[in-house]
Amino acid sequence: MLATDDRWAPLVARLGPCDLTPQPPETRFGILVRAIVGQQIAAKAASAIHRRLVLHLADDPESAGRFVTDPQRLLDTSEENLRGLGLSRVKQTYLRALAHAQLNGLEVERLHELPDDEIVARLTAVKGIGRWTAEMFLMFALARPDVFPVGDLAIRVGVARFHHIASPPSPADCLRLAQPWTPHRTLASWYLWRWVEDGQGT
DSSP, rough: TTTGGGGGGHHHHHHHHOOOOOOGGGHHHHOOOOOHHTTTTTOOOOOOHHHHHHHSSSSSSGOOOOSSOHHHHHSSSOOHHHHTTOHHHHHHHHHHHHHHHHHOOOOGGGGGSOOOOHHHHHHHTTOOOOOHHHHHHHIIIIISSOOOOOTTHHHHHHHHHHHTSSOOHHHHHHHHHHGGGTTTTHHHHHHHHHHHTTTOOO
16 A cells, blocks of 8 residues: 555554454454444443443353353343343344344354455345444454445545545545555555544644
8 A cells, every 4th residue: 555655654654553453253243243232322332331231141241251242142132131231122123133143144253254245245134234334344353455434434534634635525436536545445444544533634
């Protein structure tokens, strides 16, 4: 990426190395659970609700890990208990849809064997998982190298800043502008996100 556009150099120098690595297969169901829990709520609230869910579903709360691992236990948990953890009825529906899919052949722990487009197709067939969530899975669970989530406003803001455009370009224009960064668009996305969060100019 630096070889094709030296404008990345100051961002890389300021923000440091990208730390994306593939996550263990046994965590991938739980990564999707966490993504659903976090939809359309603040990060701090999402983190608290997710942690309560993990502890509630763990065999031993004292040694609970970071993720939900058992789809059947999730299905067996009552609506009342899930609501008490802070999960809306809609999110309960989505989580149950994911658990059913996992028990009926989704096999998220083996999705790394498939190409990106097929992974997106399989995940978005599950109620409650849209393209953005599937792309986050590709990037943060599987560390796939060439994902560019143009449905994410921060990415579009970052593209506008990078190219000195007054307002965020359309998704189609973002894809066009990012084409020279292929096959490293995941890396570009990571730096654009951090740059927007950083809130400083180049």
